[in-house]
Amino acid sequence: MKNNYMKTLVVACVATIAFIGIQTSTAEAITQSPVVKEVNLIELGQQKGLNTINIEQDNNRPDNWLEIEKKLENPIQPKATEKKASKPDKKTPKKEKEKPAVTLSNKEKDLFARLVNAEAKGESYEGKVAVATVVLNRVDSPDFPDTVTGVINQVVGGTYAFSPVQNGEINKPASDESKRAVEKALTRKDRLNNSVYFYNPEIAEDQWIRTRPVVKTIGDHVFAK
Known part of the structure; x- marks a missing residue:
């Protein structure tokens, strides 16, 4: 009986010691865990x-x-590449107004535009520019007067070279389109191959003019040299 008591006591002591060891290990493990310190x-x-x-x-x-x-x-880190600001779209340059190659006074321009308006009435803008070009080509030609006014008022064979001057149609105000046509012709971009004549083949009575080399036909007018 005494031996059994001693065996029981020994087993109890061993169990107690084992339990205390487990608790101690756990405490040590917890104690050994890193403590998070406040970071400065x-x-x-x-x-x-x-x-x-x-x-x-x-x-x-x-x-x-x-x-x-x-x-x-x-x-040590590379700096992020900065995005370059996109370049602003280049503005389309404004189209410069064409400068006239020939300079006329306002009075002479008005006379010129009135002749174009009378001679090319009913014609397109291109046709009006072509009539104005013929007048300027005559100014440059040694066979005609050397001014716009002189060419417009030229008398040939007892009559004016241009019928609107003869019949008075030139005295009517010029349209805005005729004025623009004069300004365009003054830039001298297209000289119609130096044409110095124009006529309407449907009504022209002069047979000589029909013998001139034809350069271009615009609307009802034939332009010739």
Whole structure:
């Protein structure tokens, strides 16, 4: 009986010791776990060569601790490539107004436009420019007067060279299109191969003019040299 009692006591003691050992190991394991200390961001940044201002500027989010932690672990990082501002679209340059190659007074321009209006009445803008071009070609030719006014008022065989001057149609105001046609002709971009004549083959009575080399036909008018 005594032996059984002693065996029971020994077993109880062993169990107690084992339990105490387990508790001690657990306590040690818990005690050995790293204690998270409060991080002093300024001191840690100085150790890594950074400061909070750098971190905030780089991340633009001072509360983003994950980015801060990565920055502190690897302080030498290439700066993000800045996006270049897109270049503004180049504005289409304004088209400069064509400068006239021939300069006329306002009075002479008005006379010129009234002749074009009378001679090319009912013709297209291109046709009006062509009539004005013939007048300027005559100014340049040694066979005609050397001014616009002189060409318009030229008398040939007892009559005016241009019928509107003869019948008075030239005295009517010029249209805006006729004025523009004169300005266009003055730039001298297209000289119609130096044509110095034009006529309407449906009504022209002069047979001589029909023998002139034809350069171009525009509307009802034939232009010749």
